[in-house]
Amino acid sequence: MRTIAEINDKIRRQAAVAWTVEELKARVQDIGIAQAFKEVDVICTGTFEPMESSGALINLGHTDPPIKIRRCWLDGVPAYAGFGAVDLYIGATAMADYTGSPEMADGENRQGATLPERGGGHVIEDLIAGKTVQLRAIGQATDCYPRASYETTISAKTINQFYLYNPRNLYQNFIVGVNGGDRLLYTYLGPLQPRLGNAVYSSPGAISPLLNDPDLQLIGIGTRIFLGGGIGYVAWEGTQHFPLQKRLPNRTPIGPAATLALIGDARQMNLRWVRGCYFKNYGPSLMLGVGIPLPVLNEEVVRHCAVRDKEIVAPVVDFSIPRRVRPTFGLVSYAQLKSGQITIEGKTVRTAPLASIFLSRQVAQELKQWIEAGEFMLAEPVASIPMDRSFLPQDRWGSKITLD
Template sequence: MNKRTIGEINEKIRKGDVQVLTAEEMKKLVETSGVEVAFKEVDVVTTGTFGAMCSSGAVINLGHSDPPIKIQHAWINDVPVCHPGAAVDLYIGATMMSETRPFEYGGGHVIEDLISGKEVELRATSYGTDCYPRTRLRTILTKHDLNQFYLLNFRNCYQRYVCATNSRDETIYTYMGKLLPNFGNATFSGAGELNPLMNDPDYETIGIGTRIFLGGAQGYVIGEGTQHDPRNLSGTIMVRGDCKKMNPRFIRGAAFTRYGTTLYVGIGIPIPILNIRMAKKTAIRDEDIKVPIVDYGVPVRDRPKLGWISYKELKSGTITIKGKKVKVSPLSSLKVAKEIAETLKRWIEEGLFYLTAPVERLPTDTEYKPMKQTEETILVKSVVHHAVTCREDESIKDVAKRIINQSVNHVVVVDEQEKLLGIVTSWDITKAVAEGKNRLSEIITRKVVTTTLDEPVEAASRKMAQHQISALPVIDNDRKVLGIVTSEDIAKLLGRQRNG
């Protein structure tokens, strides 16, 4: 026997003699006994992943009120809900945030609450029509009151994802979590060798119509996910499942500090071992799966890659970045991913889950394209100007004269190589004079928020607003001062844009 069919595997499931291993078990079998033995002995390999999947949400049908309403705007537990279709069809996205508790509660939490059987409050407004006269609605609902409540996620189950770190002098808050300054930590996502798409990278058995474990219930792959990029081992899938049957153990709302809300989704896909080729693919190990280490401290689309790292190294807890030992932590749960693979294995063995052949394979040659932009992104290099500088050993009096003579509010403190040491402002000088201080070193702000020539002006402006400052020294990779940009510079630029 050199091949088997899904029909034959399903017959073995029906008879109760199907042989199922988790992806973790399959790798051990191949390692000890070889691919050929594994193919002969194993019918199905189960996989699993559990992580933040922002491109997720749920379709809800409310049924008609009396008198009926054609919903224009709606909120569930104060989270704005999209109204993409007819009168009472809604879509709640995982990343939509509560208007009363932003960054704490969002669409993902609403979905989890409904799945858990909790009550939620719906508010809706409309402009009113002859056939839909109602203009306002407020009611309390549970999942049992809904006609349809389907998870419809348009990008899930990334095949692999990057390792994130931060080169800036300040902590940043991202969808990869809290990243400490100066490569203070790193984070990663994904289940590595347990990931469903890593165990069938050519999509021989995963396609439209593939039955899967989704959120603790059975669901389906309905197409490739958005940004599906199989050429670069960054495939994704689009999935659908009945939320009323799901388990909140595997569907969890979450909030990332100062970034936003999301939904953790549990997905497991059974990989039928149809031939020896599939047995070999499901033997992939963490050490074989490498991802780039990406510097999220640079706020541009094509962030710098600082090297490549394997999932084996990532799961060790410590990696090396630019010669520095850095602690690395997962954003996904490997424990729950293993639980999903084990649960799916049990379902198949107990005859509760049958495999389906895809009615259409997912594309393997699509290419991810960046957004077409017709408006130029303005960078700091467009507004930077000469920075007035001084040395640390200069007197406060001399620096005060420089501020007056140069008509500036900020003086950048540098060393002999023109590298950044700190900054002083006209307010610092005024306060120092009032307090009778003479040494500049006593008043220097040494923890300086900076920018670079290639940073978007919008990002630089946001830094100033966040830190309540009015200027940013512009530095290069060696911290050499290249100039300065002020809030006044940015205000003038925006004024010119408004005036054409």
């Protein structure tokens, strides 16, 4: 048995042994779990993938005369202003303001219309890059905040707080998207070709952080992580956190399960690991690099991290059915997905990852280098992530709202 305090002491002395999770899996095949436990102190996991439930909190500082912002746009992208007077939140998927554009009718996207390709993820990227962005704000005039409007340019250097707070990151497993219909579909997994023309999977599989700590015994609230090239923390359970998902005997879930809410100082981050992106006819998002160090406290940690792609499965889901619960074509392993093709009802279907496997490995490698150099200390969680959360859908049909 080891403790995090003991491992941190070795990190300070630059005597800790850190392996990427891929190195651990290979070493276990050669020397076994017991010997690997003796040799390694920290296992570094990583992923680089779209994480659309992300965003940045910004405090502008007060103007003179002061303004109580109620509506705001950053480079034409709406930011939420329902906090204090000059606190803003810009979501990664917020789209550039298209009010009155021909692409929209009655607030709904016309079939096949081209949506604006710039969104909140791109604004966040620009601010991290040190660029200036245009601010336009409308205020609620009050006795203490008399100003009615304000326009200026801002950068990361001219605002107070600028940090990412991401309500849902790091899905513990996800789905494989296919399209059994007759027309091309544009989805959050990218384009899905008709008649099972392709299959897209999101998770990087056995190197993904939460699949290597399946019951979240090591990761908790307060865990220090690699976030966007800087240091971040696990803030809470993520939205849509569903740890009660069905699991294999190795404890890995067979579909979307646990999630985490993450927080980190955006000024520490760099563009290699934070990038705005756009999915055609779906909208903008944010590509984000996240790495989690797993302290090797006992042999069970090594056993969980030794899980391989052939031992983890994901459901193949047909997006041509426009319902919350879509039909599936069964489960496939990540080894099959990473081979480049799977078989669905006798048909060979080519596969592609949404996550960058190469950059996911690089996240784990960079985190390993930080630990070996004594630049990254592990943090004891202050509380566990709940593992008994149910998933509550909205099954009742709502009424269509019409605007006069």
